[in-house]
Amino acid sequence: MSKTETGEACAPKPRFNLITAIKDLGVARLIILAFVVLLFVVAYAKGLGIQGLISDSIVRVGMNGVLILSMLPAVVCGVGMNFGLPLGILSGLLGGILTINMNLTGWTGFLTALLISVPIAVIVGLLYHMVLDKVRGEEMMVGTYLAYAAVFGMSIFWMLAPIKNPKLIFAVGGKGLRYTISMTDTFGKVLNNFLAFRIGSITVPTGLILFWLLLCLLVYLFLRSKTGLAMLATGSNPAYAVSSGINVGNMKRIGVVMSTVLGAVGIIVFAQSYGFMQLYTAPQTAAFPAIAAILIGGASLRKASISNVIIGAILFQTLLTVAPPVTQALMEGSEISEIARVMISNGMILYALTRATGGR
Amino acid sequence: MPEEFVLQLKAIGKAFFGTTVLKNVDLSVKPGEIHALVGENGAGKSTLMNILFGMPVIKDTGGFEGQMVFEGKQIKMESPRQAMEMGIGMVHQEFMLLPGFTATENIKLNREITTKNPVSAVFGRDFETLDIKSMRKDAKDAIGKLGLSIEDWVAVAGLPVGYKQFIEIAREIDKKNVKLLVLDEPTAVLTETEAEKLLDAMKKLSKSGITMLFITHRLDEVLAVADNITILRDGEVVARMPRSEAKVERIAEIMVGRSIEKIDLPKRKKEPSDDDIILEIKNLKVNMTGENVKGVDLNVRRGEILGIGGLAGHGKVGIANGVMGLYPSTGEVFKDGKPVKLNNPYDALSAKMSFVSEDRRGTGLLLDDTTELNMTMTAMQIQDKFLKPGPIRSLRLADGDAIRKYADRMIEELDIRCTGPTQPVRRLSGGNQQKVCIARAFALEPELMWVSEPTRGIDVGAKELVLDQLVKFNRDLGMTVVMTSSELAELRKICDRIVLVYEGKIAGVLSPDASDLDFGLMMAGETIKGKEVHNQ
Numbered sequence: 001m002s003k004t005e006t007g008e009a010c011a012p013k014p015r016f017n018l019i020t021a022i023k024d025l026g027v028a029r030l031i032i033l034a035f036v037v038l039l040f041v042v043a044y045a046k047g048l049g050i051q052g053l054i055s056d057s058i059v060r061v062g063m064n065g066v067l068i069l070s071m072l073p074a075v076v077c078g079v080g081m082n083f084g085l086p087l088g089i090l091s092g093l094l095g096g097i098l099t100i101n102m103n104l105t106g107w108t109g110f111l112t113a114l115l116i117s118v119p120i121a122v123i124v125g126l127l128y129h130m131v132l133d134k135v136r137g138e139e140m141m142v143g144t145y146l147a148y149a150a151v152f153g154m155s156i157f158w159m160l161a162p163i164k165n166p167k168l169i170f171a172v173g174g175k176g177l178r179y180t181i182s183m184t185d186t187f188g189k190v191l192n193n194f195l196a197f198r199i200g201s202i203t204v205p206t207g208l209i210l211f212w213l214l215l216c217l218l219v220y221l222f223l224r225s226k227t228g229l230a231m232l233a234t235g236s237n238p239a240y241a242v243s244s245g246i247n248v249g250n251m252k253r254i255g256v257v258m259s260t261v262l263g264a265v266g267i268i269v270f271a272q273s274y275g276f277m278q279l280y281t282a283p284q285t286a287a288f289p290a291i292a293a294i295l296i297g298g299a300s301l302r303k304a305s306i307s308n309v310i311i312g313a314i315l316f317q318t319l320l321t322v323a324p325p326v327t328q329a330l331m332e333g334s335e336i337s338e339i340a341r342v343m344i345s346n347g348m349i350l351y352a353l354t355r356a357t358g359g360r
Numbered sequence: 361m362p363e364e365f366v367l368q369l370k371a372i373g374k375a376f377f378g379t380t381v382l383k384n385v386d387l388s389v390k391p392g393e394i395h396a397l398v399g400e401n402g403a404g405k406s407t408l409m410n411i412l413f414g415m416p417v418i419k420d421t422g423g424f425e426g427q428m429v430f431e432g433k434q435i436k437m438e439s440p441r442q443a444m445e446m447g448i449g450m451v452h453q454e455f456m457l458l459p460g461f462t463a464t465e466n467i468k469l470n471r472e473i474t475t476k477n478p479v480s481a482v483f484g485r486d487f488e489t490l491d492i493k494s495m496r497k498d499a500k501d502a503i504g505k506l507g508l509s510i511e512d513w514v515a516v517a518g519l520p521v522g523y524k525q526f527i528e529i530a531r532e533i534d535k536k537n538v539k540l541l542v543l544d545e546p547t548a549v550l551t552e553t554e555a556e557k558l559l560d561a562m563k564k565l566s567k568s569g570i571t572m573l574f575i576t577h578r579l580d581e582v583l584a585v586a587d588n589i590t591i592l593r594d595g596e597v598v599a600r601m602p603r604s605e606a607k608v609e610r611i612a613e614i615m616v617g618r619s620i621e622k623i624d625l626p627k628r629k630k631e632p633s634d635d636d637i638i639l640e641i642k643n644l645k646v647n648m649t650g651e652n653v654k655g656v657d658l659n660v661r662r663g664e665i666l667g668i669g670g671l672a673g674h675g676k677v678g679i680a681n682g683v684m685g686l687y688p689s690t691g692e693v694f695k696d697g698k699p700v701k702l703n704n705p706y707d708a709l710s711a712k713m714s715f716v717s718e719d720r721r722g723t724g725l726l727l728d729d730t731t732e733l734n735m736t737m738t739a740m741q742i743q744d745k746f747l748k749p750g751p752i753r754s755l756r757l758a759d760g761d762a763i764r765k766y767a768d769r770m771i772e773e774l775d776i777r778c779t780g781p782t783q784p785v786r787r788l789s790g791g792n793q794q795k796v797c798i799a800r801a802f803a804l805e806p807e808l809m810w811v812s813e814p815t816r817g818i819d820v821g822a823k824e825l826v827l828d829q830l831v832k833f834n835r836d837l838g839m840t841v842v843m844t845s846s847e848l849a850e851l852r853k854i855c856d857r858i859v860l861v862y863e864g865k866i867a868g869v870l871s872p873d874a875s876d877l878d879f880g881l882m883m884a885g886e887t888i889k890g891k892e893v894h895n896q
Contacts, residue, residue, distance in 0.1 A: 221757065222755070224757050224758050225754070225755045225756060225757050225758070226740060226741065226744070226747055226753070226754055226755065226756050226758070227754045227755060229733070229737060229740065229741075229758060230737075230741055232729070233726055233729075233737055233741075236726040236727075236728060236729055237722075237723075237725070237726050237727065239719070239722050239723040240723055240724070240725060240726050240737075242686065242705055242723070243684070243686055243705055243715065243717060243723045243724075243738075244705070244709070244737055244738040244741050244742070245705045245706035245707075245708075245709045245710070245738070245741055245742050246706075246741055247706075302728075303728060
């Protein structure tokens with residue numbers, strides 16, 4: 001190649017400076033970060049316990065982390081945000097209920113719940129994919145409604161389930177599962193308490209955070225594997241994937257199943273940390289905060305990475321933890337906190353969607 | 361008194377995020393002339409046009425330096441709408457037409473001729489009745505001006521590509537006030553005959569007093585129609601000349617900044633022959649809209665460069681797409697005597713064949729992913745290359761070092777202009793994207809490489825490099841290359857044999873040295889006995 005002018009072959013690399021670093025993070029994330037900091041300042045000024053807020057934030061990041069992670073495979077394989085997350089959650093809840101019904105406690109209970117719910121989630125994911133395959137391009141909307149339908153279908157199931165364990169069924173009437181099922185004497189907090197330690201009055205739920213990060217690592221490695229990259233190509237440009245000999249349908253199937261399985265695992269992690277399992281209509285809107293978080297982390301409907309998951313989980317969940325008590329403190333005497341939480345959560349989704357392309 | 365110039369751009373400068381893309385550019389266009397603006401991809405032509413049309417992207421990135429004078433008045437272009445109102449029209453490279461609408465409706469879109477009716481008296485202009493008759497008359501006039509005979513009342517969707525381009529132009533000239541028409545590579549998607557028609561139409565328009573700014577890669581077209589030529593290179597005007605002083609070689613040389621020498625194809629030790637066939641195609645039928653293949657039998661000799669030519673719409677592109685499994689097809693294909701499954705890209709790729717698609721941005725690239733991933737993905741999926749060892753094949757991790765090494769090597773060997781192997785390919789210019797596609801196909805170390813339209817939409821310098829590279833693969837590595845192209849000249853330059861396709865079937869095989877007449881006749885479907893090179 002005599003004509004190659006090697007000197008010009010590559011344009012000079014852009015200098016690394018603060019501005020490019022900020023651009024990489026994205027304006028949206030900076031604004032939200034600034035907002036979070038502001039909230040902490042107000043909280044301090046109002047005399048709220050900062051350490052308690054930090055402690056709560058860490059727990060919430062950990063307990064929601066897996067649910068947020070479950071969005072990633074769906075986006076990467078090209079079906080967009082997994083609005084059908086409740087399908088995975090229902091699988092997880094079913095596993096959890098069956099475990100509690102067996103009176104299993106502690107780690108045995110937690111692991112059994114995972115063991116039961118994962119295969120259920122795989123089957124549900126496969127069925128879910130069959131539906132999505134028929135509605136290409138409309139996956140997110142169809143997912144939303146499919147999830148709604150499933151939640152109400154399962155409500156009937158919870159009502160009629162042939163379970164007699166008094167821990168699970170309504171105290172009066174002796175039939176039908178309860179709205180909220182306490183997990184304190186089964187496997188509540190097993191992850192939270194694993195290797196937990198205190199710094200001052202901040203409690204660090206080591207097991208919870210580690211479990212989340214471990215799953216993040218596994219998903220990260222998967223996305224660097226041959227299959228993971230094939231999935232990425234499928235989501236990025238199906239025509240390219242086909243011309244690379246990739247089985248596009250298969251990759252989407254894997255993505256949807258992974259997403260559903262992570263949803264199931266996610267709700268078990270969530271429930272054990274929360275201390276309760278919530279049935280009936282509780283899972284209906286579970287997808288929205290998870291979607292908001294990953295969007296705030298910098299994902300778009302077509303592209304997402306592990307860093308989006310981690311940044312999003314931390315920013316969004318911290319915000320959700322700190323905002324209600326601060327609003328409460330600012331508007332004394334009113335019961336505004338729940339309204340504030342819903343407003344902020346949905347406002348964030350809106351904001352993140354409008355800025356979905358900024359930063360990575 | 362007529363002004364001396366319709367449009368004057370003075371000392372235009374523009375930088376994107378600190379990278380200068382235009383520097384001190386002057387451009388003056390006289391009334392009624394066809395002014396050609398030529399330059400390699402990335403020379404700054406598009407940016408200059410964006411400035412001329414007041415595209416928001418310019419303002420969003422910090423505006424530009426310099427002045428614009430239109431019809432003697434200094435102007436500040438705020439938006440494309442303002443440009444339109446001032447009488448500057450644009451013919452786009454990609455068609456901006458509504459497929460389901462008729463030619464007339466497309467031409468008159470948003471400028472419909474209407475008459476009042478009782479409803480509109482109440483609800484206003486939007487409810488007036490369309491005056492279809494006058495609209496059709498206008499549309500016919502506009503089409504007529506282009507010297508064309510298209511029915512004005514057919515849906516655009518069914519028309520051949522070339523006609524769509526004409527309708528696009530008709531729409532612009534139908535705007536009564538149009539004074540300056542910008543044509544951005546209008547011939548890029550046209551066949552040679554269609555392009556000729558277009559050039560004729562341009563000459564006609566120019567006579568009727570419309571000034572044209574003609575952006576193109578095809579230098580022979582520039583010489584055919586342009587009155588004056590401005591050449592851009594790396595964001596600067598490097599030459600201006602009237603047509604009388606211009607020659608293709610000279611323009612090409614100035615444009616590229618290095619001289620283009622004709623390649624003398626190196627001789628091989630053993631010339632390919634029918635004794636050693638690498639690929640046998642029997643009765644191949646491919647269902648590819650617009651490029652249907654209707655029964656092709658073809659033998660590819662080991663080690664040759666085989667060209668596939670023919671007019672657009674006759675199925676030359678379909679052959680490669682069918683063999684590589686991308687479009688539904690029937691028939692039989694044997695590679696080294698072993699059957700290759702059709703409709704199965706995996707099988708075709710596994711048979712040591714690879715494909716550089718004509719649909720570069722559609723099937724050729726992952727636009728938002730890195731250059732290095734684009735190059736290595738296919739080889740990774742098919743041959744487990746660029747992977748670290750691991751027990752489960754489908755879960756082996758990508759080997760970042762190996763990927764980087766290959767990408768760096770290709771960037772150097774193919775002279776890919778990029779900021780590095782991690783730059784998303786969307787930001788590369790067309791020619792560089794094409795080189796990434798070639799690197800992608802090459803990563804498979806194929807024995808047979810299918811290349812479709814390798815030089816479409818890329819500049820002269822990159823064209824040479826791409827063709828050089830194909831010859832190099834062929835001579836140095838013994839790779840068999842089957843190249844499909846609309847440009848006969850480039851087929852004749854590097855191919856050993858050229859297959860001409862007519863109406864989905866093979867019209868004949870010619871030697872590259874055959875006369876222009878033979879090529880012309882065969883492309884028009886006439887089989888010429890005795891001239892074929894089948895039994896050489």
